[in-house]
Amino acid sequence: MEWLIGAAILAALLVLSRVLWIHLQATQREAETVRRERDRARDESNQLRARWDLVTRSIGEGIILIDAKQQIVFINESARRLLNLTGDARSFGEIAWGLQVQPLVAEILAGRAELLSQSVVNDERAFQVTVRACAADSSCGAVIGISEVTELQRLGQVRREFVANISHELRTPVATLRLLVDTVANEIQQNPAAANEWLGKMRGQIDALHQLTTELMDLALIESGQMPIKLVDVPIAELIDQVVQLLQPQIRRKQIVIDAQASPAARALADPDGVRRVLSNLLHNAIKFTPANGRIAVRALAAGDNIEIQVEDSGTGIPARDLPRIFERFYKVDRSRGQGEARGTGLGLAIAKHIVEGHGGRIWAESVEGKGSTFHFTLPAS
Ligand code: ADP
Numbered sequence: 001m002e003w004l005i006g007a008a009i010l011a012a013l014l015v016l017s018r019v020l021w022i023h024l025q026a027t028q029r030e031a032e033t034v035r036r037e038r039d040r041a042r043d044e045s046n047q048l049r050a051r052w053d054l055v056t057r058s059i060g061e062g063i064i065l066i067d068a069k070q071q072i073v074f075i076n077e078s079a080r081r082l083l084n085l086t087g088d089a090r091s092f093g094e095i096a097w098g099l100q101v102q103p104l105v106a107e108i109l110a111g112r113a114e115l116l117s118q119s120v121v122n123d124e125r126a127f128q129v130t131v132r133a134c135a136a137d138s139s140c141g142a143v144i145g146i147s148e149v150t151e152l153q154r155l156g157q158v159r160r161e162f163v164a165n166i167s168h169e170l171r172t173p174v175a176t177l178r179l180l181v182d183t184v185a186n187e188i189q190q191n192p193a194a195a196n197e198w199l200g201k202m203r204g205q206i207d208a209l210h211q212l213t214t215e216l217m218d219l220a221l222i223e224s225g226q227m228p229i230k231l232v233d234v235p236i237a238e239l240i241d242q243v244v245q246l247l248q249p250q251i252r253r254k255q256i257v258i259d260a261q262a263s264p265a266a267r268a269l270a271d272p273d274g275v276r277r278v279l280s281n282l283l284h285n286a287i288k289f290t291p292a293n294g295r296i297a298v299r300a301l302a303a304g305d306n307i308e309i310q311v312e313d314s315g316t317g318i319p320a321r322d323l324p325r326i327f328e329r330f331y332k333v334d335r336s337r338g339q340g341e342a343r344g345t346g347l348g349l350a351i352a353k354h355i356v357e358g359h360g361g362r363i364w365a366e367s368v369e370g371k372g373s374t375f376h377f378t379l380p381a382s
Contacts, residue, residue, distance in 0.1 A: 056074075060147070060148075061145050062075075062081070062082040062144075062145065062146035063079055063144070064079050064092065064143070065140050065142075065143055065144075066092045066140070066141050066142055066144065067139060068109055069091075070105065070141070072090060072091065073140055078146075079146055092144070100118075100120050100122075101120065101129045101144070104116040104129070104131045105142060105144070107131075108133045108141075109141050111133070113133070115133070117131070124150075125148060125150045126149045127148055127149065128146075128149050129144065129146050130144070130145040131145075162330075165329070165330040166216070169212055169345065169346075170209070170212070173206075173209045173212075174209075176201075176205050177209075180202045180205070181202070184198045184199060184202070212345045212347075215347040215348070215351060219347055222354045229271045229359060231269050232269070232270070233269060233382040234268050234275060234382070236267065236268055236300040236307055236309065236379075237300065239279060240262050242276065247280070247283055251296075254291075254293075254294070255292055256287060256290055256292070256293070257293075257294075258295075258297075259295070260298040261297070261300075262300035266307050266381075267381065268307045268380060268381060268382055269381070269382040270379045271355075274355040274358070274359070275355075277351065277352070278356060278377060279311070281348040281351065281352045282311040283296070284348070286312075286313035286315065286375075287313075288344070289313065289316045289373070290313045290372075291315065291316075294313065294314045295313070295314045296311070296313045297311075297313075298310070298311050298312075299312075305380060306361065306379060306380060306381055307380075308377070309376070309377055309379070310374055310375070310376050313374075314372040315373060317369040317370050317372055318333055318365065319333065319369050320369070323365060326349055326365065327350060327353045327363065328350060329346065329347055329350040330346040331346050331349075332346040356377045356378070361377055361380065363375070363376070363377040363378075364376055
């Protein structure tokens with residue numbers, strides 16, 4: 001009898017332990033599932049944080065998140081850089097020029113607007129600041145975006161100056177042409193010889209307008225990269241010869257002595273049309289600014305991996321204060337000098353600079369007022 005009871009207890013214990021075992025297994029499986037879920041959520045959150053870090057670090061825009069009390073919740077590297085922040089800034093108000101957009105921030109935090117934007121100028125730098133409400137997140141009151149727009153504003157200024165320069169350049173020939181047309185109309189009956197003379201003057205003004213529009217088109221094409229540079233092996237001496245021959249009538253008219261010295265060994269990897277253009281502009285200027293019976297020398301020398309070409313004249317020279325600016329578009333040393341033959345567009349050297357730099361070369365000038373100028377440019381040797 002006793003052994004029967006013992007066996008029953010044993011059996012009951014066995015069943016119980018089996019039940020406990022099964023329960024334990026289920027609990028363990030559940031714990032395992034919970035752990036896996038938690039790991040997955042942690043991985044996802046790490047991944048999200050890594051992506052957020054990457055995005056906020058790589059964008060150029062400065063981003064600052066502030067809470068309802070204007071305490072900084074997050075600030076990215078670009079914002080630190082744009083604001084020149086070195087240490088820690090807790091509150092948005094601490095950021096000195098941030099005060100300039102304080103009214104915007106206050107409006108957003110008071111819930112009176114969703115998005116406000118303003119331009120801020122600080123230390124000759126221009127910024128566009130955008131303040132946006134972040135209603136969905138209770139820890140965040142507003143997101144402040146800061147972009148630097150100094151370069152954009154500078155480009156806008158360049159464009160405005162460009163248009164002003166073109167208008168200025170066009171005004172004189174157009175006004176002169178109008179006057180000439182009226183004069184010709186009056187003279188044509190009574191004095192055909194005088195009318196012919198006026199027509200000659202009109203042709204001169206039309207040529208000036210034609211040169212201006214052609215050079216403007218060329219400059220626009222070069223600057224927009226639509227005038228490709230085709231590099232070939234170029235004998236520099238031949239190109240110098242061709243350009244000198246083309247300009248011979250003007251050289252002879254002013255009885256200028258020209259000395260062109262280039263070794264046949266001087267060969268460059270260059271676009272022949274481009275180099276002809278540069279040479280022709282430099283020589284044309286040298287002739288234009290050199291008085292009758294003056295001298296011009298053209299040389300090509302080997303300079304390391306480059307060929308250096310020099311155009312030297314015994315002309316008027318360029319004042320030291322103007323020298324750094326002559327390669328700018330429309331720059332003319334003295335507008336009053338630009339009369340008659342010396343009248344130009346001020347675009348030639350800007351075009352030459354683009355062409356030379358497009359070859360990876362350099363162009364510069366040395367000059368002594370009253371004595372003469374030397375223009376240098378380099379091209380890669382072939
Ligand atoms: P432009 O069509 O007026 O000659 P450039 O761009 O070729 O325009 O030259 C810009 C200015 O640089 C000229 O107006 C002139 O004042 C000055 N310059 C250029 N070359 C010479 C030179 N060889 N001697 C003196 N002044 C020069």
